[in-house]
Amino acid sequence: MIVETKVHTCHKCHSKELVKNGRNACGNQQYxxxxxxAYGxxxxxxxxxxxxxxxxIKAYQERSSMRGIERSHGICRQTLRAWLKEKAEQLPPLETTLAPVDPAQTPVLExxxxxSFVFIKGNKVWVWIALSRETREVIAYACGDRSKDTCRILWDRIPSAYKKALVFTDYWEAYQAVIPDEQHHPVGKETGETAHVERWNNTLRQHLARFVRKTLSFSKxxxxxxxxxxxxxxxxxxxLLPAS
Incomplete structure (x- = not known):
């Protein structure tokens, strides 16, 4: 009789000093x-x-929570989280996804x-978005509070091709403190000048459950x-950008 013995080692330090640590959602033995x-x-x-x-990952971006992906695809949340981090680290700058700007026209931004919130609703996180009216592309973003400091981060991230664009915003004071007066056009919602970026906010909430205001699928x-x-x-x- 031939008996085969398999020796397992740690994936980090290659030590043989392993102990069992239950099973994951897929039924695999953990150590x-x-x-x-380390755990594995x-x-x-x-x-x-x-x-x-x-x-x-695309399924996750269609309003499914991590627990929902775990139930439907048999992927544990830790694995999905690792995949998301790995994918994000491989992404090029957001500017590389943008279409070229026509030099004969003055760009218009909204x-x-x-x-949004992280862990508890008292911990508010504001997502600032700069949207191109012509192409509907998101050209820059920033996360933070609702102060002019975060608005400054958003403005600094706007590509150089859009630095002279006409900018439409609401009347929030942070915009007036950061955006040059000759470019800035504060307007009310009834004008429709910021309708595209406001509609985009709903698109984000429809795709990512963690950005819905009243939800159990929130960021930790x-x-x-x-x-x-x-x-x-x-x-x-x-x-996902709609065809113009």
Whole structure:
């Protein structure tokens, strides 16, 4: 009789000092390394291709929560979170997703801020968006409070090709403190001059459950909050943008 013995080692330090640590949502045996303290899976039952990973990430960006993805695709939340971080780190700057600006025309931008929260509703995080009226592309974004400091971050992130654009916003005082007067046009909602960016706010909430105001699918940390926003913005500019 031939008996095969398989020795497992830690994926980080390659130590053999492993102890069992229950099973994950897929039923795979997990371990805990007593040497370096790392956690992992001994023998993953499913090896996902890059195409399958991209499909699951896109499914996550269609209003599904992490727990919903876990139930429907058999992917544990920790794995999905790692995939999202890896995908976000590989993304080029948002400016690379934009169409060239016609030098013969003066660009028009619409700016608005979107309320969201992280972990508790008392911890408000405002998402500032700069949208091109001609192309409907999101050209810049920023996350933070509702002060002029965050507005300054948004303005600094606007590509140089749009620095002389006409800018339409609401009457929030932060815009008036940052945007040059000769470019800034504060207007009310009834004018329709900021209708496109306000409609975009609804698009974001329809795709990412963590940005819905009253929901159980909220962000637990600011890192994932911004990371998921960044992933969606790149996908919106490249794949989801309606044809003009």
């Amino acid at each position: 805990h390394c007593k040497t370096c303290g 899976v001994l023998e993953p039952q499913v090896c996902y291709t890059e195409e399958a990973k991209d499909l699951i 700016l608005d801020e979107l309320w 940390c600011i890192i994932m909050h911004e990371l998921c926003l960044k992933l969606f913005l790149h996908r919106y500019n490249t794949d």
